[in-house]
Amino acid sequence: MLPIATYGEAVLRQVAAPVTVFDSELHQLAEQMLHTMQQANGVGIAAPQVHRSLQLFIMASNPNPRYPTAPIMAPQVVINPQILQASEQMVAGEEGCLSIPQQRCQVMRHQAIEVKYQDLSGEWCQEWLEGFIARIFQHEFDHLQGITLKERAT
Numbered sequence: 585m586l587p588i589a590t591y592g593e594a595v596l597r598q599v600a601a602p603v604t605v606f607d608s609e610l611h612q613l614a615e616q617m618l619h620t621m622q623q624a625n626g627v628g629i630a631a632p633q634v635h636r637s638l639q640l641f642i643m644a645s646n647p648n649p650r651y652p653t654a655p656i657m658a659p660q661v662v663i664n665p666q667i668l669q670a671s672e673q674m675v676a677g678e679e680g681c682l683s684i685p686q687q688r689c690q691v692m693r694h695q696a697i698e699v700k701y702q703d704l705s706g707e708w709c710q711e712w713l714e715g716f717i718a719r720i721f722q723h724e725f726d727h728l729q730g731i732t733l734k735e736r737a738t
């Protein structure tokens with residue numbers, strides 16, 4: 585399990601660097617992040633949270649006490665993400681952050697977003713996300729821009 589940066593650490597305020605090398609070290613980092621996220625019972629984790637300022641995060645939705653209707657989604661590694669379009673419609677929802685333990689905040693997020701990103705093999709993917717998964721993507725995407733829950737809380 586990798587140490588998780590907590591709110592106030594500089595790495596969480598930096599804009600993360602793009603990933604350019606898709607080698608075994610990157611695969612190993614993704615593996616370690618997945619394990620860390622699962623140990624912490626998270627539904628997502630961004631590289632800056634494990635002190636690596638890289639444009640890489642993992643999102644993995646599953647039903648949980650706060651989102652019992654959340655879809656079951658295999659963990660997805662997201663690299664060099666872009667948000668191409670975002671719905672006008674915003675939705676309020678409860679969020680937590682592994683870097684701000686014991687806090688839950690109401691955050692407004694776009695209901696649907698069109699995203700483009702690379703997977704671990706460097707292949708580009710482009711798709712629409714909505715609901716809880718769109719929420720997780722926006723939360724992790726913020727981490728790559730040096731933005732945390734505290735700046736987004738309503």
Ligand SMILES: O=C(O)C[C@@H](Cc1ccccc1)C(=O)SCC(=O)c1ccccc1
Pocket residue numbers: 625626627628629630648650651678679680681682683688719720723724
């Ligand atoms: O800090 C992180 O990136 C992980 C964070 C991701 C996240 C949670 C909720 C909404 C959007 C993004 C967490 O997984 S916090 C712990 C958690 O599993 C959870 C907390 C509140 C609501 C639902 C789940």
Ligand SMILES: [Zn+2]
Pocket residue numbers: 680681682683723727733
């Ligand atoms: Zn977070």
